[in-house]
Amino acid sequence: MSETSMLEVRGLVAGYGAAPVLREVDLTIPRGAITAVLGANGAGKTTLLRTLSGLLKPTAGRIVFDGQDLRGAKVEHLVRRGLAHVPQGRGVVAELTVEENLRLGGLWRGDAAGLRRDVAEAYETFPALARRRKHSGHQLSGGERQMLALARALVGRPRLLLLDEPSLGLAPRVTAQIMALLRRLRDASGLTVLLVEQNVRGALSVADDGVVMSLGRIAVTASAERLRDDAALRHAYLGF
Structure with a gap:
């Protein structure tokens, strides 16, 4: 695992029942960066976060967090290691x-x-x-x-924060405040963030890198700037 990476995923397969949702997912999350995970509903974004945080056990593949293989790790162990998951639906x-x-x-x-x-x-x-x-x-x-x-x-x-749809159902002003906070935390403490968002423009405005998922696979990995500026990529994968 590279010293510049906080999280590395290789060949990850996971799902609910017999049919997999995640299909051979390979992913590298840079240390101290915000990475946006984008894609249509059903692409596997929430399943990815649930698998990374230990809520869903993978059927194949490796998850290495800060140099440690997480296969079989309990949720409590991951929390103590510095991984936090804020699930969709405001888990309070x-x-x-x-x-x-x-x-x-x-x-x-x-x-x-x-x-x-x-x-x-x-x-x-x-x-x-x-x-x-x-x-x-x-x-x-x-x-x-x-x-x-x-x-x-x-x-x-946490050292790695997994955020699932933090803007869902929120007023634009509140969403902007949360995105600004993520930037401040990254800059001040080096927090690494994996951000799942349907609000593509908001996510890319704060992210360093972007990952686009399609049908349970990683379709595109690029800088947030490229995803914002490349019209062909946006039209093909993000719908705008």
Whole structure:
């Protein structure tokens, strides 16, 4: 594995039942970069993230995260290694308050003082959550739940963040704020991000690289700039 890579995937096959969704996927994610995963509905984007985060076991292939082979690794092990997954649908615990959700994100950590600092930093980053810290998850708006899911993942101090459709159902202003935050985190801490998005323009505006999936395979790998500027590629794979 290259020292410049945070994640390498080779020959990955995974699915639900007999028919595979992912078909011989090869993928390299550079360290400290934002990589956008694009493609039509049903292309395999969400299945890819679920497999990388340990929620779905592959039937073939290798996943190497920061030099370690993840075959057979449990989700808890991946979290402790620094991999965080924010799934589609804003995965927060609706019965818990904002504060409790944030603390849950750092439950595995042994440094209580550091966890308190990171929770306080989450409130500084997302002032809307600070105002709602005693409210339960089901009392939050869609945008607030998305902020909470992202903030909870960040409290765990990940090195690789898997984000599945963070803009889904959000107002353009909130989407822009989340994309800007990803840029700041990449620049400030070297966070590596794998971003699945249907909002192609928004994703390419923040990404360094882009991967286009089609029918469970990687169809195109290119810089985000090339995907933005190459009309033929856009028309062929992204529909605009």
